[in-house]
Amino acid sequence: MSFITDEEKKKARALLSRLSRQEKCEMLSGLDYWRMRGIERLGLPDYWISDGPSGLRKQVKEADYFGVHESVPAICYPAPVTCASTFDPALIERVGQALASDCIEEDVAMVLAPGVNHKRFALGGRNFEYYSEDPLVSTKMGAAMIAGIQSLGVAACVKHFVCNNQETGRMVCDAIVDDKALAEIYLRPFRAIGKETDVAAMMTAYNRLNGVYCTENKALLDLGRSAGFGGAYISDWGAVNDVLKSFQAGLNLEMPGVSDETTTLLERALDEGRWTEGGLDACVLPLLELLVHQAGQSPRAALSRSERKQIARAAAESGIVLLKNENGALPIRTRSVTLVGAFAKHPRIQGTGSSKVNPLEVERLVDVFDHAYYAKGFDEEGKTNEAWCAQAVSLARKSEVVLVCAALPAQAESEGFDRKTLALPEGINEVIRRIAQVHERVVVALACGGPVAMPWLEQVQGVALSYLGGSYGQSALARVLQGQAEAGGRLAETWPRPGLEIPVRTGWKASAYVESVYTGYKYYNGAQVDVLFPFGYGLSYTTFAYSEFERTGRRIGFRVRNTGKRRGSEVVQIYRNDALPFSTQKLLYFEKLDLAPNEEAFVSYLVQDEDLMEYFDGWVLRKGVHQIEVGSSSRAIHHRFLLETDGVSVSVVPAYASAKNVGRLTRSDFASLCGREIFMAESARKPYDQNVCLNDLMEGGWMERTVARWLLKQVPARQGELLQTAPLRILKMNAIDAATRQGLLDLLNGHVVRGARHVDWRALLAFLKENT
Incomplete structure (x- = not known):
């Protein structure tokens, strides 16, 4: 059934015919940070939108x-990376229903989930x-989440369209991608x-594409429509570069909306003939359809809180x-256990940034293993000292x-910046090594x-x-461990060895996707x-055998x-x-x-x-012999079938x-x-425009460098890293x-007196203070 019914459309x-031109223009920009503007006189209330990939x-x-200020308490569901590892779309659909139930309780009409961007590189x-790094897994999991969310009448917004594959310079970076990689990946x-x-909305990405x-890429937005997308295009928060170009290209909603600036600009464009009433309508x-749908919703039966907890724990x-599981290290069948690491008391349950949930509750492994010894070993930043290390070794004996209980510290991975290394903090590695030297049954969670x-992988018996x-991941972990x-x-991404990662290129102004389709396992394998x-x-706690392989035509069994x-x-x-040139391994099906x-x-x-088709200036079936592999991983292949096709030859x-x-x-x-x-793209030079970043200023003259350094001193280091590549x-x-x-632009471009007269410094400082 369609999310928006024919009657609602x-x-x-x-x-639409009853709206004034001003009302229409006002609708295209949010009412505030989180609401789309309703039309009260027509019985259409304001429309609440919230983040939600993990809750x-x-x-x-x-x-x-920056996701600094607190949100309402809610269940923190397993992160999408965990959900993908289930390889269970039916279960993820249930997660979507649970998330939608939270939305119903809080009168949220649309949740900004799921994110289906490709994992181009491990960092x-x-x-x-x-x-996932595989488009089929991303599709199946994303579609399941959408089906679950929208089954209860809550709108889903899939994101970020498209190539938002790095955080470094994400608001200005140009993703330069060839047509084959774009189409296939x-x-x-x-x-x-x-x-x-029939997803209700699609969020456009911050970055440029070619x-x-x-947000203003008409060819891209038209491509989405041609594929069957009939919902609303919504900008990522602050992603609109040129307001008029964006709406001319097909954007439906600019978020957030904090003033009447966009309304005024659009009305002026209509008055001057630079835009049409038909384009406005x-x-x-699509926004009006969402408002009508939400206004017509009868009270919906949300899943109970206990059901939602069970779903979160199951996922x-x-x-x-x-x-890893050597010498029967797992499952743990004894009560004689020592827990090591601050994460046993303060677990990592979610990522940081706009997806960060204010969890209703958080389980702790020390409470589940209440019979175990506990040694701190290392803190939540992964730091250790001799006393903590010695205590851990002593209690281990x-x-x-x-x-x-090892973890990547929260400050090491977040929206807004990319990781610098695959390494865990050295304090964690040191504690694991020290314990492994004196104990023959060490398991790392x-x-x-x-x-x-994992430099200690060969020294431990289980991982x-x-x-x-999420909120209930510790009891889930305990159940599996025991x-x-x-x-x-199963892993929905390759785990590379340090120094052998795919050699991607990720500049902050531009990233050339030189590797093309050779990404993830398609490259490594x-x-x-x-x-x-x-x-x-x-791995599993049991074993499986594959047998009786058969093929009839193109049907394998x-x-x-x-x-x-x-x-x-x-x-x-x-x-x-296939062994054909410029062809890659491709996941066709999983169950x-x-x-x-x-x-x-x-x-x-x-x-x-x-x-079997590949993209070469259009989708083609190539002539040749195709291998169809049956496996339990992309490398553990149990059988190969050969299929020959009489297609076309390509250069x-x-x-x-x-x-x-x-x-x-x-x-x-390339x-x-x-x-x-x-x-x-290279660093900006004078005269600067609204896309100038602090990184540009750091390469400018004395005045620009001084302004940049002053601004960076006002914020913590990690947020400073994000601000360095955020445009004005x-x-x-x-x-x-x-x-x-x-006024700031005038200052930076050398018009000091004119610029200083217009800058509201108090508002700027308030912005920095409120967001740090």
Whole structure:
């Protein structure tokens, strides 16, 4: 069933004619930080929007850019990275229903979730908020979340369209991407979700795509429409660069709205003939449909709080990945346990930034293992000292099992900046090494939002990865560690070894996606790079056997049997992996099987043309032999089928024939692939415009450098890192008026007297104080 019904669409069209031009223009910019403007005289109340990838973040008092101010207490659900590891779309649909129930309780009409951006590299600062390095997994998980949210009448907003794949310079960076990578990797989840889910809204990204800001990129927004997306395009908060160009391109709502500046600009454009009434109506109608839908909602039956807790715990449990288990270290069957690490008392449950939830409650592992010894070992920043380390070693000797609660500190991964390294804090590594030297049964329970290095991996007997498990992740972790639940999670991303990561290029002004489609496992497996753990990997407490492989035409089939002594789950994975030039391994299908001992399941899959097609100036079926692989990870392949197709032959840029060439690719090679010269944006020079950043000023003259240094001193270091690449125009979303913004530009461009006369310094300082 459509989210917006035909009757609601009909009513919205009728109401459109009753709106004045001013009301229409006002609707295109938010009422405030979190609300879309309603039309009270028509019985359409204001429309509340909130963040929500990991739970509801409704700010009812002070709103802010950095996610500093507190929101209403809510359940913190497992982060999207954990949800993806479940490989269980049906369970994630239930998470969506639970999140929608929170929205219903708080009168929230739209939740800004899910995020389906591609994990281009392991150090992406926001990777915890996204699902996978594989577009099929991102599509299936995102679609399931949307189905769950919208099943209860709450609107979902999929984000960030498109190529918001790094945090460094995200508001000004130009993502330079070739057509093949765009079609096969970056656009795929958005196009599939737009076609398959009837999602209510899609958020445009901050960055530029091939030179044009996404909010004003008409070709991009038209592409979404052509794929079947019929909802509202909403800007990311502060993402609008040029107001008129954005609405002319097809944007429907600029967020946030803190003044009448946009309304005035649009009315002037209409008066001067630079925009049309028809264009205005086309922008307003999808918003009016949302308002009509929300106003017509009868009281909805939300899931009970206890049901939501159970769903959150189930998702956390299902997403735990067992990375290592030697000599029967797991499950833990003894009560003789020592817990080590401050994270046993203060767990990492979520990422930081706009997704940060004010959790109703947070479980602690020390409470679940209330019979265990506890040693601090290291603090929440991963620092240790000799006394903490010695105590940890001493208490470790008293127990049969040592459970080290390791985590990437909260300040190490967040929206707003990318990680610098795969390394955990050295204090954590040191404590693990010291304990492993004196104990033969050490298990590491690891919490983080993405891959980390494990220099101690060969010294410990077990590693259980919970990623970021939310409010109820600690009891879920305990159940898996003690064998009360199956370790059913699998990695939805490759975990690379330090120094062997994919050689991506991530400048703050421009990022050339030189690697093209060779990203994630498509690179690591294609180039035969040694990795810590491959995509799709995860151990179980039982064993499985694959057998009776068969093929009839394009339909393949096989059996999977649980050959162990306990119930368990297996994630069956089917890939296409051709030896053709400029072709990559591609996940076609996955299914999570839950099998009792000796139980078996038959898996059948029909290979479609779409599975075999690749993008070369359009979708084509290539002539040649195609390998269809059946595996339990992208590298653990149990059988290969060969399919021959009589398609077309294509020419490829020689440098891109193999993933093994990625480290040697040049800008010239990339230009040949793109069919155009590649222009990399450089630091701005005078005269500056509204996209000038502090990084630009640091390369300017004495006056500019002085202003930049003064501003950076006003904020903490991490927020300073975000501010360095934030353009001057973000001040608009924080109620800094146009006169002050222009005054700052005048100052920076050397017009000191004129500029100083218009700058409201008090408002600027208040902005910095309120957001730090």
